[in-house]
Amino acid sequence: MKRDLHIGCHLSATKGFAAMGKDAVKIGANTFAFFTRNPRGGKAKEIDPEDARALLEIMEKEGFGKLVAHAPYTLNPCSATEKTREFAKMAMTDDLARMEYLPGNYYNFHPGSHVGQGAEKGIEMIAGLLNEVMSPEQTTTVLLETMAGKGSEVGGNFEEIAAIIDKVELKEKIGVCLDTCHVSDGGYDIIGDLDGVLAEFDRIIGLEKLKALHINDSKNPMGARKDRHACIGEGYLGKETIVKVLSHPKLAGLPCILETPQEDLEGYGREIEMLKGAVEL
Numbered sequence: 001m002k003r004d005l006h007i008g009c010h011l012s013a014t015k016g017f018a019a020m021g022k023d024a025v026k027i028g029a030n031t032f033a034f035f036t037r038n039p040r041g042g043k044a045k046e047i048d049p050e051d052a053r054a055l056l057e058i059m060e061k062e063g064f065g066k067l068v069a070h071a072p073y074t075l076n077p078c079s080a081t082e083k084t085r086e087f088a089k090m091a092m093t094d095d096l097a098r099m100e101y102l103p104g105n106y107y108n109f110h111p112g113s114h115v116g117q118g119a120e121k122g123i124e125m126i127a128g129l130l131n132e133v134m135s136p137e138q139t140t141t142v143l144l145e146t147m148a149g150k151g152s153e154v155g156g157n158f159e160e161i162a163a164i165i166d167k168v169e170l171k172e173k174i175g176v177c178l179d180t181c182h183v184s185d186g187g188y189d190i191i192g193d194l195d196g197v198l199a200e201f202d203r204i205i206g207l208e209k210l211k212a213l214h215i216n217d218s219k220n221p222m223g224a225r226k227d228r229h230a231c232i233g234e235g236y237l238g239k240e241t242i243v244k245v246l247s248h249p250k251l252a253g254l255p256c257i258l259e260t261p262q263e264d265l266e267g268y269g270r271e272i273e274m275l276k277g278a279v280e281l
Helices: 017-026 049-062 082-099 119-133 158-167 180-185 194-204 238-247 265-278
Strands: 007-009 068-070 106-109 141-145 174-179 210-215 256-258
Touching: 007 265, 017 049, 017 265, 082 106, 082 119, 106 174, 106 210, 119 158, 141 158, 141 210, 158 174, 158 194, 174 180, 180 210, 180 238, 194 238, 210 238, 238 265, 256 265
Parallel strands: 007 256, 068 106, 106 141, 141 174, 174 210, 210 256
Antiparallel strands: none
8 A cells, every 4th residue: 555755844934824835735745844933033923823724724635744843943941041941931832832723733842952961950851841831632742853962962862862751741742753864963873774773762762652754864974963964865874765764664654854955945846856756655
């Protein structure tokens, strides 16, 4: 039985929800990611409920997979600075409320950087915030993104992701987004042993928690802990590895979001077309 490849990229929310849906269709995407607010700041655009409904209609008509909204980069629940932690709580609380205009989708965030407090303390703070802001009523699943492990990032290995999930009370509302660039930079050999990496993920976290993929090539070799994305086929992972990831039966049906450094939508359209043609479903 042929399965669908749900693939897309980050789209600008500047013109609203329906405009993103139309842009996605235009480039051959059937899922996408968007920032819930300014990615480098805190401002969030007011939501028009009619606009949100228009996007839901487009998604249903075009057979979209789940969307993967992205929290701002400035959100750091385990900062040593109280003001930064307060912003993380405000932004995540507000974002989860806003996500209910698009019920049943995903909200992805970078777990944060412990900035010298230690990974164990960082894990406690991240889980603590999630327990404050998540509710049994929410339809959104919150995703912890696997990180490259640069600096004091939390989530640079599967054990740290699992430790956060272990402390979260609403486990049915938490999942993981695996980033191909990040896991390779973090030391996981998805080039030579994808099956082994997925088996390790399953043993430590559980594959049932893997809800989405960020599809990126890497400008650095495995284990570099640098986090610099490359366009597909222009980095150390290569097109062959990315196609292998997208074709893997254990990853079937997951929304796959390109975060490659393309200059425009047409560039993403070309990548999407290339991958659709190469992936064995």
